[in-house]
Amino acid sequence: MTVIKTTYNRRSFLKSSAVVGGGMLLSFNWLASCNSPQPKSTVKPIPDNWFELNGFLKIGENGLVTIQSPNPEIGQNVKTSMPMIVAEELDVSWKDVVVEQAALNTTLYTRQLAGGSQSIRKGWKGLRMAGATAKHMLKQAAAKQWDVPVEELTTKEGVIFHDKTNKSIGYGEVASAAAQLPVPEEVALKDVKDFSIIGSSRKNVDGHKIVTGQPLFGLDTQKEGMLIAMITHPPAFGMQLKSVDAAAAKAMPGIKDVFTIDLFGKDQARGFVDATAYTKLVVVVGNTTWEVLNAKKALKIEWEKTGEHSVAMKNFRGKVEKKKIPGALESSDVHMSQMKELGAKLAKEVRKDGNPDKAFKSAAKIIERSYSAPFLAHNCMEPMNFYANVTADKAELIGPVQTPEYMEKTVSERLGMPLENIDIQMTRMGGGFGRRLYGHFLLEAALVSQHIKTPVKLMYTREDDMTQGVYRPAYYATYRAALDKDNNLIGFHVRAGGIPEGPLMANRFPAGAIDNYLAEDWSVASNISVGAFRAPRSNFIAGAEQSFLDELAEEMGKDPIAFRLELLQRAKEKPVGENNDYDANRYAGVLELVRDKSDWGKDSAKHLHRGVSAYYCHNTYVAQILDMVTISGKPKIENVHCAVDCGIVINLDAAKNLTEGGIVDGIGNALYSGLTFKDGLPQQSNFNNYRMIRHSESPANIAVHFVESTTDPTGLGEPPYPPIMGAVANALYRATGKRFYNQPFMGDKDVLG
Amino acid sequence: MATFNLTINGENKQVDVDPNTPLLWVLRDHLQLVGTKFGCGIASCGACTVHIDGTAMRSCVFPISEVGDNAVTTIEGLSENGDHPVQKAWLEHDVPQCGYCQAGQIMSAAALIKDNQNPDDKAIDAAMNGNICRCGTYTRIKAAIKTAAKNS
Numbered sequence: 001m002t003v004i005k006t007t008y009n010r011r012s013f014l015k016s017s018a019v020v021g022g023g024m025l026l027s028f029n030w031l032a033s034c035n036s037p038q039p040k041s042t043v044k045p046i047p048d049n050w051f052e053l054n055g056f057l058k059i060g061e062n063g064l065v066t067i068q069s070p071n072p073e074i075g076q077n078v079k080t081s082m083p084m085i086v087a088e089e090l091d092v093s094w095k096d097v098v099v100e101q102a103a104l105n106t107t108l109y110t111r112q113l114a115g116g117s118q119s120i121r122k123g124w125k126g127l128r129m130a131g132a133t134a135k136h137m138l139k140q141a142a143a144k145q146w147d148v149p150v151e152e153l154t155t156k157e158g159v160i161f162h163d164k165t166n167k168s169i170g171y172g173e174v175a176s177a178a179a180q181l182p183v184p185e186e187v188a189l190k191d192v193k194d195f196s197i198i199g200s201s202r203k204n205v206d207g208h209k210i211v212t213g214q215p216l217f218g219l220d221t222q223k224e225g226m227l228i229a230m231i232t233h234p235p236a237f238g239m240q241l242k243s244v245d246a247a248a249a250k251a252m253p254g255i256k257d258v259f260t261i262d263l264f265g266k267d268q269a270r271g272f273v274d275a276t277a278y279t280k281l282v283v284v285v286g287n288t289t290w291e292v293l294n295a296k297k298a299l300k301i302e303w304e305k306t307g308e309h310s311v312a313m314k315n316f317r318g319k320v321e322k323k324k325i326p327g328a329l330e331s332s333d334v335h336m337s338q339m340k341e342l343g344a345k346l347a348k349e350v351r352k353d354g355n356p357d358k359a360f361k362s363a364a365k366i367i368e369r370s371y372s373a374p375f376l377a378h379n380c381m382e383p384m385n386f387y388a389n390v391t392a393d394k395a396e397l398i399g400p401v402q403t404p405e406y407m408e409k410t411v412s413e414r415l416g417m418p419l420e421n422i423d424i425q426m427t428r429m430g431g432g433f434g435r436r437l438y439g440h441f442l443l444e445a446a447l448v449s450q451h452i453k454t455p456v457k458l459m460y461t462r463e464d465d466m467t468q469g470v471y472r473p474a475y476y477a478t479y480r481a482a483l484d485k486d487n488n489l490i491g492f493h494v495r496a497g498g499i500p501e502g503p504l505m506a507n508r509f510p511a512g513a514i515d516n517y518l519a520e521d522w523s524v525a526s527n528i529s530v531g532a533f534r535a536p537r538s539n540f541i542a543g544a545e546q547s548f549l550d551e552l553a554e555e556m557g558k559d560p561i562a563f564r565l566e567l568l569q570r571a572k573e574k575p576v577g578e579n580n581d582y583d584a585n586r587y588a589g590v591l592e593l594v595r596d597k598s599d600w601g602k603d604s605a606k607h608l609h610r611g612v613s614a615y616y617c618h619n620t621y622v623a624q625i626l627d628m629v630t631i632s633g634k635p636k637i638e639n640v641h642c643a644v645d646c647g648i649v650i651n652l653d654a655a656k657n658l659t660e661g662g663i664v665d666g667i668g669n670a671l672y673s674g675l676t677f678k679d680g681l682p683q684q685s686n687f688n689n690y691r692m693i694r695h696s697e698s699p700a701n702i703a704v705h706f707v708e709s710t711t712d713p714t715g716l717g718e719p720p721y722p723p724i725m726g727a728v729a730n731a732l733y734r735a736t737g738k739r740f741y742n743q744p745f746m747g748d749k750d751v752l753g
Numbered sequence: 754m755a756t757f758n759l760t761i762n763g764e765n766k767q768v769d770v771d772p773n774t775p776l777l778w779v780l781r782d783h784l785q786l787v788g789t790k791f792g793c794g795i796a797s798c799g800a801c802t803v804h805i806d807g808t809a810m811r812s813c814v815f816p817i818s819e820v821g822d823n824a825v826t827t828i829e830g831l832s833e834n835g836d837h838p839v840q841k842a843w844l845e846h847d848v849p850q851c852g853y854c855q856a857g858q859i860m861s862a863a864a865l866i867k868d869n870q871n872p873d874d875k876a877i878d879a880a881m882n883g884n885i886c887r888c889g890t891y892t893r894i895k896a897a898i899k900t901a902a903k904n905s
Contacts, residue, residue, distance in 0.1 A: 075851030075888050203847050210852035211843045212835040213788020213828030217853060220787040228782070253754070253771070289791075290771065290778045381792050381800060381853040381887045430790075430853025431887050462793040653847055657893065661850050664889025687797035687885060696878035698891035 074432030089131030117715025236680030254291030359491030382430020546726025611730030662720030668693025762830025799884030
């Protein structure tokens with residue numbers, strides 16, 4: 001049993017406050033809304049009185065528990081898994097739990113952000129504490145009522161027992177008394193072995209609403225008097241608005257107004273969530289979507305080149321720096337030549353172990369390979385949108401955003417309105433993948449509403465969304481290996497870069513496993529806006545590195561898994577250098593698990609073209625084996641075997657689902673997807689020309705195995721995604737005899753070759 | 754503008770709109786049936802799939818003037834209480850991640866199993882390839898369709 005303090009992040013986690021109404025409440029200054037629960041998931045009716053024990057939960061007099069899910073839900077299923085952690089420590093039956101999306105409240109919750117696969121990892125301690133503290137207070141209330149020592153009480157599924165006197169009482173019956181007690185200074189947490197909710201499989205709490213089409217997403221927002229707004233942004237990077245003739249559009253049916261907005265005030269410095277290439281936009285506002293869509297087409301707009309310019313950016317420490325933005329209209333063929341040219345030159349040294357120069361000079365054989373990947377659009381299925389109702393003294397903003405806390409500050413600064421007058425409400429998001437970390441669309445909605453003095457729902461068309469930017473950068477990496485005359489690996493060199501930033505992870509494997517190691521980084525400035533995309537940087541470098549290791553193993557005459565394990569053994573026993581960013585034991589653990597679960601090397605798998613890959617990112621270890629067959633030149637993925645070490649698994653089947661999704665997404669991007677440019681103009685603008693993986697291209701079977709663990713949990717939204725690209729490349733080689741270096745490996749083609 | 758009398762989920766509805774308005778926007782903006790989703794506007798992603806006279810159609814490119822007397826069924830009208838075999842199978846397999854595309858996936862799947870009670874992988878791929886899921890729930894969807902077909 002672990003005993004923990006109830007203060008957290010230097011502030012008291014739980015506080016008492018005044019009695020409100022008829023109930024005894026221990027509450028915070030936040031909206032205790034009581035949404036109706038799902039009809040099928042709960043047995044108990046909604047109680048008349050709720051007793052708030054802390055900011056995460058309240059208990060009804062009949063024992064029904066409402067648990068707040070603090071973080072944005074983007075499909076990673078935290079709205080189910082985070083409350084599961086609270087329920088576990090509270091010791092209630094999951095069927096008596098109702099989940100609500102918490103309001104944005106920066107004093108109550110610590111990190112209301114979806115990003116970096118950190119919701120569970122960073123929420124773990126606080127969520128457990130919330131449940132355990134409430135349980136302790138309920139037990140104290142019962143102990144007082146029965147006049148027995150609290151230590152003699154036990155709990156099970158929402159009931160408190162005193163075995164000596166054979167008494168029992170439900171949580172709901174002591175909730176009122178418990179809410180009056182002072183918050184304990186420390187509480188005991190459960191032992192991992194006693195978990196009954198954590199580690200089980202619980203259905204998505206929004207499942208029923210999703211399959212019956214109930215309003216859940218930002219785009220589903222409907223409010224009295226609400227108008228529809230759309231923007232038009234420049235068609236190409238390096239272009240800006242010159243003039244707009246809105247006469248025809250304004251005269252069209254249902255159109256209220258056409259105007260322009262400036263996203264940022266003069267000299268307003270932008271933070272990382274403010275990424276966008278387009279800061280002056282044309283806005284059409286009207287009654288209905290169809291009318292606005294038609295008027296948008298009738299706009300006569302002149303665009304002009306931006307030329308080279310600079311913008312004021314705030315870095316992570318809040319310091320303002322001028323960032324120079326190039327003016328050229330960029331094209332993908334030029335990008336590729338630039339990347340090849342820089343990839344062949346000396347770049348910025350980021351890490352050096354031993355004497356790589358000498359190792360390469362004395363090598364009997366040098367293997368050098370280069371890899372590339374294009375820009376990618378996030379393509380969340382729900383296009384960017386936000387609802388805004390901005391009045392003179394208040395801004396109500398509702399919609400899908402991964403960074404509500406940060407966007408609140410941007411809006412406050414731009415509107416000149418105090419933070420406390422800005423209310424951002426989180427809706428379920430139709431995908432995030434990093435795209436909604438950058439909330440320019442929220443700011444746009446606020447500015448439109450302020451201008452037209454009406455509530456508006458701003459929405460992007462798919463074309464607006466796909467051509468807006470905030471892309472995954474284009475990447476390029478060159479790997480070199482030095483082998484001595486006995487075919488031993490004596491030197492390793494990676495030089496990686498990108499437009500406008502590189503993918504290098506200098507301290508990741510195989511750093512630490514090779515005596516002579518060099519990592520270099522370069523980049524090319526660009527006016528194409530980029531942002532975090534599911535496992536930034538890792539989403540390319542993992543595949544490149546794991547393809548290269550595969551080729552290296554073959555060159556050295558070694559089994560690809562045995563070769564990796566050999567390197568990891570070296571990193572375990574006698575690590576090279578400093579700051580190695582991985583645990584070699586856990587890394588080897590997932591490789592061994594996937595090897596054992598997949599019949600690797602056995603006769604039963606002889607007919608399959610198998611590619612292996614393993615990677616560590618966002619605190620989680622993943623290894624994968626992908627089995628491919630080819631049918632009339634078309635690759636078909638039969639199986640993906642996947643081993644994951646993310647510590648304790650919270651919601652088993654949902655964790656498998658998320659892992660499967662990362663795998664499918666990665667296969668799609670490795671084989672098919674890419675965004676290219678000609679003179680600044682994105683060449684793909686909708687799903688008819690931007691190829692996404694579809695049903696028939698998905699693996700027939702995916703088997704996910706978790707390493708059994710009592711280590712604190714880490715995230716899953718990103719880690720299963722990067723390595724699969726290496727597994728695809730390595731399986732393609734076994735299937736075709738040809739190595740694939742440039743993503744997307746198939747692009748528009750259906751047949752290999 | 755013109756007046757259209759529609760049968761949506763078994764109910765008669767009257768709307769006064771531009772005849773070219775796609776059914777999707779009539780559903781979402783005029784009838785507040787927001788379960789049918791907007792994804793691409795060019796019939797390339799399947800998020801807006803509804804049944805028109807029992808056939809799966811992309812409502813984002815289907816003009817309201819073409820609907821005529823044909824009965825329209827949306828996700829909200831697929832079953833009384835969310836108990837259509839496809840909806841039940843979706844919950845059993847806990848298919849959704851973000852959930853945005855799933856109404857369209859479910860409508861395509863429901864149309865498939867109405868015509869084919871024992872769809873194999875090939876039939877499922879053929880019927881479902883027009884529905885994109887960015888979260889990558891394809892393997893679960895396939896399994897759920899097989900469960901739904903068995904239970905219908």
